[in-house]
Amino acid sequence: MALGSPSPASPALVESRLVQAHGLAALATLLVSVTFGIIIALQLWVPDLGAGTPWLSWGRLRYAHTQGIMLGWLANAFFAFLYHAVPRLTGRPVTSPQLGRWLFALWNIAVMLPGWVLVLAGVSQPLEWAEFPLVVDAVVLVGVVMAVIQFVPPFFTRGLDSLYVSSWYVIGGLVFTALAYPMGNIVPEFVPGAAGAAFSGLWIHDAVGLFVTPMALAIIYYVIPAVTRKPIFSHFLSMLGFWLLFFLYPLNGTHHYVLSVIPMEAQVTAITASALLGVTVIIVVANLLLSLHGSGVLAEDHGLRFVVMATIFYLVVSIQGSLQAFMSVNAFVHFTDWVIGHSHLAMLGFATFAAAGGLAHAWPHIPGARYNPRAMTWAYWLLLGGLTTMVVDLTIAGLVEGQLWQMGAPWTASLEAARPYWIVRTLSAVPIAGGFIAFLVGLTTGPRTDSGAGVAS
Amino acid sequence: MTSQPGPVLRMSYLAASIAGVAFFVLSVAWLGVWPARKLAEQARLTGPEHPLALTASEVRGRAVYAREGCAYCHSQQVRFTDADIARFGAPTMAWETRGDTPHMMGTRRIGPDLARVSGTRSQDWHLTHLYAPRSVVPASVMPAYRHLFQGAPDQPGQSARDLVAYLETLGRVRDLAWPGGEAPAEVVHPARARRTGEVPELQADGDAALGAMLYAGHCAACHGASGIGDGPGAVGLRPRPTNLALHSYSQERVAEVLWNGVAGTAMPAWRDRSIEELSALAAHLQRISVPGVPADPLRADQIRPTDEERDLGGRIYAANCAQCHGAEGAGDGSAAIDLPVAPTNFTRQTPMFDEALRALRNGIDGTPMAPWGSRLSGDELTAVAHYVREFYGGRR
Numbered sequence: 057m058a059l060g061s062p063s064p065a066s067p068a069l070v071e072s073r074l075v076q077a078h079g080l081a082a083l084a085t086l087l088v089s090v091t092f093g094i095i096i097a098l099q100l101w102v103p104d105l106g107a108g109t110p111w112l113s114w115g116r117l118r119y120a121h122t123q124g125i126m127l128g129w130l131a132n133a134f135f136a137f138l139y140h141a142v143p144r145l146t147g148r149p150v151t152s153p154q155l156g157r158w159l160f161a162l163w164n165i166a167v168m169l170p171g172w173v174l175v176l177a178g179v180s181q182p183l184e185w186a187e188f189p190l191v192v193d194a195v196v197l198v199g200v201v202m203a204v205i206q207f208v209p210p211f212f213t214r215g216l217d218s219l220y221v222s223s224w225y226v227i228g229g230l231v232f233t234a235l236a237y238p239m240g241n242i243v244p245e246f247v248p249g250a251a252g253a254a255f256s257g258l259w260i261h262d263a264v265g266l267f268v269t270p271m272a273l274a275i276i277y278y279v280i281p282a283v284t285r286k287p288i289f290s291h292f293l294s295m296l297g298f299w300l301l302f303f304l305y306p307l308n309g310t311h312h313y314v315l316s317v318i319p320m321e322a323q324v325t326a327i328t329a330s331a332l333l334g335v336t337v338i339i340v341v342a343n344l345l346l347s348l349h350g351s352g353v354l355a356e357d358h359g360l361r362f363v364v365m366a367t368i369f370y371l372v373v374s375i376q377g378s379l380q381a382f383m384s385v386n387a388f389v390h391f392t393d394w395v396i397g398h399s400h401l402a403m404l405g406f407a408t409f410a411a412a413g414g415l416a417h418a419w420p421h422i423p424g425a426r427y428n429p430r431a432m433t434w435a436y437w438l439l440l441g442g443l444t445t446m447v448v449d450l451t452i453a454g455l456v457e458g459q460l461w462q463m464g465a466p467w468t469a470s471l472e473a474a475r476p477y478w479i480v481r482t483l484s485a486v487p488i489a490g491g492f493i494a495f496l497v498g499l500t501t502g503p504r505t506d507s508g509a510g511v512a513s
Numbered sequence: 514m515t516s517q518p519g520p521v522l523r524m525s526y527l528a529a530s531i532a533g534v535a536f537f538v539l540s541v542a543w544l545g546v547w548p549a550r551k552l553a554e555q556a557r558l559t560g561p562e563h564p565l566a567l568t569a570s571e572v573r574g575r576a577v578y579a580r581e582g583c584a585y586c587h588s589q590q591v592r593f594t595d596a597d598i599a600r601f602g603a604p605t606m607a608w609e610t611r612g613d614t615p616h617m618m619g620t621r622r623i624g625p626d627l628a629r630v631s632g633t634r635s636q637d638w639h640l641t642h643l644y645a646p647r648s649v650v651p652a653s654v655m656p657a658y659r660h661l662f663q664g665a666p667d668q669p670g671q672s673a674r675d676l677v678a679y680l681e682t683l684g685r686v687r688d689l690a691w692p693g694g695e696a697p698a699e700v701v702h703p704a705r706a707r708r709t710g711e712v713p714e715l716q717a718d719g720d721a722a723l724g725a726m727l728y729a730g731h732c733a734a735c736h737g738a739s740g741i742g743d744g745p746g747a748v749g750l751r752p753r754p755t756n757l758a759l760h761s762y763s764q765e766r767v768a769e770v771l772w773n774g775v776a777g778t779a780m781p782a783w784r785d786r787s788i789e790e791l792s793a794l795a796a797h798l799q800r801i802s803v804p805g806v807p808a809d810p811l812r813a814d815q816i817r818p819t820d821e822e823r824d825l826g827g828r829i830y831a832a833n834c835a836q837c838h839g840a841e842g843a844g845d846g847s848a849a850i851d852l853p854v855a856p857t858n859f860t861r862q863t864p865m866f867d868e869a870l871r872a873l874r875n876g877i878d879g880t881p882m883a884p885w886g887s888r889l890s891g892d893e894l895t896a897v898a899h900y901v902r903e904f905y906g907g908r909r
Contacts, residue, residue, distance in 0.1 A: 100654050106656075114656045235537045248612055249616050251553065252613070256616065306541075316592055317555075317590070317606055317607050318548050319547075319551045322544050461600070
C-alpha cells in the first residue's frame with residue numbers, strides 16, 4: 057500500500073461533460089444565491105427595500121440564500137469535483153453516465169428550481185439549513201442516494217493500489233449525508249419543541265461538518281498531492297484526523313443551543329466535543345500544510361492556491377468554533393452577528409475556497425474547455441479581500457451587539473450601533489460578487505484546453 | 514498495480530462507510546433521542562396537565578410566522594443567562610414548547626426574543642408595527658409586512674389577524690400556569706404597559722435638549738414632531754396617540770406614563786431608559802404641552818365657569834362620570850377596575866377646555882369613554898367639561 061498522488065486516469069473514464077455541467081450549474085446557482093444575500097444585507101439598513109412584495113421580504117430571501125449556497129453552489133461544485141476525482145482515485149468510471157445525467161437534471165431542475173420558487177412563494181419550513189419544504193426534501197434525498205450509487209461503488213469494485221485519504225472522506229461524507237439529511241429535514245417536522253431543536257442542532261452541524269467538510273477536505277486532500285506530486289506528509293495523521301473528525305463532528309450539534317433547556321449533559325457533551333474538534337483540526341491542518349513541501353501559500357497553480365487558503369480558513373474557523381461553544385463566550389456572542397461572521401468564514405471561506413479550488417483544478421482537464429488564469433488570479437484576490445472584510449466586520453459587530461445586550465441597553469441601541477457594520481458588510485459583497493464573476497470568466501474565457509487529453513495542471 | 518483493491522484498502526473503505534453509519538447512530542442516540550426523552554419527562558413533571566391548545570386562527574398565524582422567517586430575526590427561547598432573564602423574563606422550560614412543530618427556537622436575534630411577547634403590546638400596535646415598523650419604532654430594521662394588509666394598518670387581512678393572534682399566545686401558557694406567581698416574568702419586558710407599579714421619581718431639571726432629541730427619535734413617530742398626535746404611526750392606532758399640546762401633566766403623571774406606559778393602548782413603557790433620559794423627556798413634554806401657556810393652564814384659559822355651571826357640572830359628573838373617573842376625579846370609580854383602558858385621573862392631568870369638550874362629544878375611539886354628545890345638552894357638556902378640568906392640581 058503506497059501513499060501516492062492521484063494518477064491521471066485515461067480520459068475515457070472521466071465524464072468530462074458532467075464535470076463541466078455541474079461546474080457551470082454551481083456558478084449559476086452561486087450567483088443567484090449571492091444576489092439573494094446582497095438583497096438581505098441591504099435590507100438591514102434599507103429595510104423598506106422590497107416592502108409590499110412578499111417574495112422580496114427578508115425572511116423568504118434568507119431561506120433561499122443559504123439553501124442556494126449549500127445545495128446549489130457547494131453540492132454542484134462537489135459533484136463536479138467527484139466526476140473528476142473518483143475515476144482517478146479508483147481507476148474506474150463512475151457507476152453510470154446515464155445516472156449522472158439524471159442526477160444533474162434532478163438536482164438542478166427538481167431541487168433548486170422548485171425549492172427556490174416554493175420558498176419565495178411561502179411554502180417552506182422554518183428550520184435552519186433545511187428551509188426547502190418536505191416535497192423538495194424528498195427529491196434531495198433521492199438525489200443523495202443517487203450520488204451514493206454513482207460515486208461509492210467504484211471504490212469497492214476496482215481500485216488502485218494506492219490509498220487516498222480523499223476516498224475515505226468521499227465515502228464517509230456521502231453515506232453520512234444520506235442518513236443525516238432526513239434526520240435534520242424531516243424529524244423536526246414531527247418532534248416538537250426543544251426536542252425538535254435538539255435534532256435541528258445536530259443537522260445544523262452535520263450539514264456543515266459531515267456534508268460540506270468531508271467534501272471540502274476530500275478536495276484539499278486530493279488537490280495538494282495532485283499538484284505538488286508528492287504524497288501527504290503523514291499517513292498516520294491523516295488517518296487519525298479522519299477518525300477523530302468523523303467521531304467528533306456529529307457530537308457537536310447541541311452547541312447551537314447552549315444555555316437552553318436542552319439537558320445539560322447533552323450541552324456539555326457537545327461543548328467537550330467542540331473543544332476536542334479544535335485540537336483535531338489543528339492536527340489535520342498541520343498535516344495538510346506540511347504536505348505542501350514548500351510550495352508556499354501562494355502557489356502558481358490556482359487550484360492549489362485556493363485550496364491552501366481553504367485550509368487556513370478551516371483552521372481559523374474551527375478554533376473560533378471551539379471557542380464560541382464555551383458557555384461564557386457563548387452567553388455573550390450567541391444570537392449576534394459574530395455567529396454570522398463565523399458561518400461565512402465556514403461556508404464562504406473554507407468550503408467555497410475548497411470548492412473553487414476543486415473546480416479550478418479539474419477544469420483544465422476537461423477536453424476543449426476554456427480556462428483563463430488571469431481571471432482566476434483576480435477571483436482569488438477579490439474573494440480573499442471581500443471575505444476577510446466581511447468576517448472581521450461582522451465579528452466586531454457581534455461584540456458590540458453582545459456588549460449592549462449585556463448592559464441592558466434598549467434594543468434599538470443595538471440596531472443603531474450595528475448599522476455602520478451592516479453597511480460595510482454590504483459593501484464587502486462588491487469584491488465578493490466581483491470575485492465570483494471573475495471566477496466564472498476564468499472558466500468560460502481564455503484559450504481552449506487540448507480537446508484530446510486535457511493539459512496537465 | 515493490481516486490478517483489485519488490496520484487502521486492507523477495501524477494508525479501509527468499508528470502515529469509512531461503517532464510520533458514517535455508526536457515528537451517525539451514536540450521535541443521534543446521544544444528542545437527539547436521549548435528550549428528547551429527558552425533555553419529555555421534564556415537560557410531564559413540570560408542565561400543566563392540560564395546556565391550552567392553539568385555536569385555528571392561532572395555528573394559521575403560526576404558519577405565517579414560519580413562512581415569513583420571523584424566527585430568523587426573533588428567537589423564541591429565553592436562555593438561562595442573567596442578561597436574558599433581566600430583559601425577557603423567566604427562562605423557557607421544556608413544557609412550554611412541547612406543542613411546537615416544527616420548533617422555532619431560533620439562533621439569531623436581530624429583533625428581540627418573542628417567547629414572552631404576549632400581553633406586552635396592544636393589538637393596534639402590533640398591526641401598525643407589522644404594516645410599517647418604522648412608523649412606530651423609527652430605528653427598527655424589521656421588514657414591513659404590507660402584503661398581509663389591505664392598504665392600511667387598520668385594514669388587516671386574515672393572515673395579519675392570525676399572526677397577531679399567534680403572537681398573543683407566546684408566553685401565555687406560562688402566565689396562565691402560574692397566575693401572578695411569576696412576578697419577575699410579568700413585569701420584566703421593558704415595553705410592557707402596566708396599570709400600576711412603583712414608579713421612580715424623575716429629576717425636576719431634566720435636560721430639555723436631550724429630551725427633544727429623544728422625543729424626535731422615539732415619540733414623534735406616534736405623537737408627531739410638534740406633539741399634536743399626527744405622527745406617521747398614528748393612523749392605525751385606537752386610541753390615537755394623545756395630542757400632547759392640548760394637555761397638561763403633573764411631573765408625577767409623566768413619570769408614571771413613561772415608566773408604565775398606558776395599559777390597554779399602544780403607548781409603550783420606556784423602562785429600559787435611564788432616569789436621566791426619562792427626566793429629559795419629561796422636561797421636553799412640559800415644553801410642548803400647551804405651547805405658549807406653560808405653568809397653569811386653568812388661569813391661562815380665558816373661559817372660566819360660572820357658579821351655575823359648576824353646580825350643573827357637579828351634578829352631571831356625579832350621575833354619569835364618577836363611576837369611572839371617581840368622585841374626586843382620581844380615575845378610581847367603582848367601574849374603573851374592569852375597564853381595558855383606565856379612566857383619566859383628572860387630578861394629575863387635564864385636557865385644554867376645547868379638547869375636553871371634543872372628547873366628551875365624540876368619545877375616545879378605542880377606549881370605554883363613550884360619546885356624550887347625543888346624551889347631554891350643549892350647556893351640560895360645557896359645564897361638565899369645566900368641572901373635570903378643575904380637579905387638576907388639587908383645586909377642588
